[in-house]
Amino acid sequence: MELKRVGKCPLHGVGGRPDYLVGRRLEQVVASWHLYGVGAPSGPLDVWLIDSEAVTTRITTGSDWCLIVEQEVPFAGYDMAESGRVAVAPIEGETPFADHLGETVLAVREEGAPENGRLALEITFGSGRVRCDTWSGDLRLANK
Numbered sequence: 001m002e003l004k005r006v007g008k009c010p011l012h013g014v015g016g017r018p019d020y021l022v023g024r025r026l027e028q029v030v031a032s033w034h035l036y037g038v039g040a041p042s043g044p045l046d047v048w049l050i051d052s053e054a055v056t057t058r059i060t061t062g063s064d065w066c067l068i069v070e071q072e073v074p075f076a077g078y079d080m081a082e083s084g085r086v087a088v089a090p091i092e093g094e095t096p097f098a099d100h101l102g103e104t105v106l107a108v109r110e111e112g113a114p115e116n117g118r119l120a121l122e123i124t125f126g127s128g129r130v131r132c133d134t135w136s137g138d139l140r141l142a143n144k
Contacts, residue, residue: 025052036084096143
């Protein structure tokens with residue numbers, strides 16, 4: 001069954017079609033985090049899902065608060081001087097995807113609006129679902 005498109009983001013276009021993930025095993029997850037001072041980061045800026053076909057899928061938010069899903073390899077971390085730094089590394093238990101490492105994707109579902117594009121993506125595994133969405137420009141990930 002083909003995934004129904006949810007609309008086109010005015011700034012970022014339609015983005016990737018995440019239905020290719022169905023049937024693939026989640027092998028690794030990489031995330032980027034904004035680090036500033038000694039405080040713990042509040043959540044990832046980007047998440048990259050690496051599947052059993054060695055395809056890397058990036059999930060992040062756009063500047064207009066849409067949810068971007070695209071095939072892209074992780075970038076290197078970088079320093080932002082007095083604003084902190086962005087670190088990029090494989091995750092261990094820092095995102096809901098960690099609970100599903102080694103599992104096969106059973107389904108994907110998008111939510112959005114015709115004028116705004118994708119606003120959420122839900123990925124279903126045998127042991128549960130992970131919902132990816134955007135709130136006030138921040139990427140939110142939650143087990144369902």
